[in-house]
Amino acid sequence: MQLLKDRILSQGEIIGNDIIKVDMFLNHQIDVELLCEIGKEFKRLFASQNINKILTIEASGIGIACITAQYFSVPVVFAKKGIHRNVGNDIYTGEVFSFTKNTNTQIGISKKYINSEDHILIIDDFLANGAAVKGLIGICKQAGATVEGIGICIEKGFQPGGKELREAGYHLESLAIINSIDDGVITFG
Amino acid sequence: MQLLKDRILSQGEIIGNDIIKVDMFLNHQIDVELLCEIGKEFKRLFASQNINKILTIEASGIGIACITAQYFSVPVVFAKKGIHRNVGNDIYTGEVFSFTKNTNTQIGISKKYINSEDHILIIDDFLANGAAVKGLIGICKQAGATVEGIGICIEKGFQPGGKELREAGYHLESLAIINSIDDGVITFG
Numbered sequence: 453m454q455l456l457k458d459r460i461l462s463q464g465e466i467i468g469n470d471i472i473k474v475d476m477f478l479n480h481q482i483d484v485e486l487l488c489e490i491g492k493e494f495k496r497l498f499a500s501q502n503i504n505k506i507l508t509i510e511a512s513g514i515g516i517a518c519i520t521a522q523y524f525s526v527p528v529v530f531a532k533k534g535i536h537r538n539v540g541n542d543i544y545t546g547e548v549f550s551f552t553k554n555t556n557t558q559i560g561i562s563k564k565y566i567n568s569e570d571h572i573l574i575i576d577d578f579l580a581n582g583a584a585v586k587g588l589i590g591i592c593k594q595a596g597a598t599v600e601g602i603g604i605c606i607e608k609g610f611q612p613g614g615k616e617l618r619e620a621g622y623h624l625e626s627l628a629i630i631n632s633i634d635d636g637v638i639t640f641g
Numbered sequence: 642m643q644l645l646k647d648r649i650l651s652q653g654e655i656i657g658n659d660i661i662k663v664d665m666f667l668n669h670q671i672d673v674e675l676l677c678e679i680g681k682e683f684k685r686l687f688a689s690q691n692i693n694k695i696l697t698i699e700a701s702g703i704g705i706a707c708i709t710a711q712y713f714s715v716p717v718v719f720a721k722k723g724i725h726r727n728v729g730n731d732i733y734t735g736e737v738f739s740f741t742k743n744t745n746t747q748i749g750i751s752k753k754y755i756n757s758e759d760h761i762l763i764i765d766d767f768l769a770n771g772a773a774v775k776g777l778i779g780i781c782k783q784a785g786a787t788v789e790g791i792g793i794c795i796e797k798g799f800q801p802g803g804k805e806l807r808e809a810g811y812h813l814e815s816l817a818i819i820n821s822i823d824d825g826v827i828t829f830g
Contacts, residue, residue, distance in 0.1 A: 481754040482703075482717040484710040511699035514671075515717065518704040521673040528671040528704065565670040 453493050453627040456605065457640055459486060460628055469633050470608070471552075478577055478605065479512045484519065490627060491520035494575065494603040497625040498524075501600040503573045505529060505566070507592070509548070509559060509584050516605060517575040524573070531588060535560030544594040546587035551580065559584075561591050568596030579604040579626060582613025589622075606630065609641045642682050642816035645794065646829055648675060649817055658822050659797070660741075667766055667794065668701045673708065679816060680709035683764065683792040686814040687713075690789040692762045694718060694755070696781070698737075698748060698773050705794060706764045713762070720777060724749030733783045735776035740769065748773075750780050757785030768793040768815060771802025778811075795819065798830045 463476040477483040503524055508517035509531040517528045535545055535558045543560040550557060566572075574588050585602055592599050599622060607614045607626035610633075617624045629641035652665040666672040692713055697706035698720045706717045724734055724747045732749040739746060755761075763777050774791055781788050788811060796803045796815035799822075806813045818830035 475751065476753070477716075480718065480721065480751060482707060482710075482719070484707055484717060485714070487707065488711065511703060511719070511721075514700060514703040515707040515719075518671060518673055518676065518707050519711075521671075522677065522708075525674070527666075528673060529669065530671070530700070530704075532669065532700075562664065562669060564665070 453490070455486065455489055456628045459483075460606065460630075461638060464638070466633055466636050466638070469635075470610070472606070472630065472633060472638070474577075474606065478516075482515050484515075487516060487519040490516060490605060491523045493627060494520045494573070494625070495523035498573055498601045498603065498623070501573070501623070502571050503600050505570050505572055505597075506575050507531070507561075507566070507572050507588055508575045509533070509588060513576045513584075516577060520573075520575055520603070529561060529565045531559040531561050531591065533557050533559055544591045546590040548583045548587040549581075550583065559587050559591070561595075563595070566591065566595040566597050570595065570597035571600045572597050573600055574602045575604075576602075577605050578608070579606070579613045579617075579624075580608040580611040582617055585613065585617065601625065603627075642679070644675065644678055645817045648672075649795065649819075650827060653827070655822055655825050655827070658824075659799070661795070661819065661822060661827070663766075663795065667705075671704050673704075676705060676708040679705060679794060680712045682816060683709045683762070683814070684712035687762055687790045687792065687812070690762070690812070691760050692789050694759050694786075695762050695764055696720070696750075696755070696777055697764045698722070698777060702765045702773075705766060709762075709764055709792070718750060718754045720748040720750050720780065722746050722748055733780045735779040737772045737776040738770075739772065748776050748780070750784075752784070755780065755784040755786050759784065759786035760789045761786050762789055763791045764793075765791075766794050768796040768802045768806075768813075769800040771806055774802065774806065790814065792816075
């Protein structure tokens with residue numbers, strides 16, 4: 453998606469050779485007009501899928517998921533972070549390892565809001581190692597829900613998450629794939 | 642807002658005499674169609690204000706803020722939680738006391754995304770003691786930004802936040818004010 457790539461180039465903040473911060477328009481300040489274009493593009497890319505629910509994870513996925521959900525006319529469910537392992541029987545839980553922070557986070561979704569009749573589109577801002585998406589897929593599996601697709605704004609193509617998910621057969625669409633960040637120069641895939 | 646009140650009555654989960662969970666449509670699963678109506682109502686209520694930015698706090702405020710921002714054609718900025726006190730000079734910070742959890746949370750907004758030329762609408766899901774809103778107001782004051790209004794989905798009228806903010810002169814609009822929860826019966830203001 454050229455609009456998103458242009459924005460990454462003009463407003464992304466590069467840190468070293470593997471981190472790009474997009475706090476200017478996606479992760480802290482949110483350009484809702486851009487989000488609408490992102491939402492329409494996800495709708496175009498997943499138009500043939502029968503989707504009845506969008507799944508994401510707090511916090512920065514929520515805005516993208518809500519705006520996108522308008523174009524699908526479906527509700528959003530977001531996984532909550534910091535769920536305790538012994539939270540009881542009414543929540544599906546998963547573990548998400550953060551490579552940036554070197555910590556494990558427990559995520560959870562109430563069993564009330566995901567079930568075996570759901571056809572899910574997973575939406576998130578970033579895909580790198582794929583830990584968050586895999587955590588959400590794990591919850592879908594527990595619930596018996598079908599993952600119809602995975603929509604990502606920015607994929608780090610030099611990290612393994614995207615390759616692994618595609619090889620596992622998931623319909624993954626990333627609007628911008630960064631192949632490398634080298635001396636401050638971003639190359640898209 | 643009758644639509645929201647009806648939804649609270651039909652799908653809210655009452656716990657004791659002071660907690661109402663709205664996980665079915667606002668705080669875990671999000672009914673985006675309802676959010677659009679909420680956003681339009683905020684636009685109607687703050688139509689005369691000159692607003693250039695919507696401010697909220699992660700996580701459950703983000704969806705409401707993003708959908709609402711569409712009707713104002715402005716960006717959203719969300720305060721991040723768990724900011725360290727000694728985070729440096731480029732972030733405005735505030736402290737939010739959670740009466741539910743009995744903990745203090747540090748919140749922060751980068752100085753890049755709020756300044757003295759901003760005319761802010763603060764949006765949040767709940768208002769009870771007003772700790773989160775006051776934390777956001779504190780950040781606006783540090784930045785020299787003008788708080789044009791505060792838009793809340795559900796106010797607990799039996800807790801002091803709303804009264805205090807109105808007495809302090811803020812233009813506060815709550816779409817549903819719960820005056821009491823008594824033996825499972827909700828009374829709106």
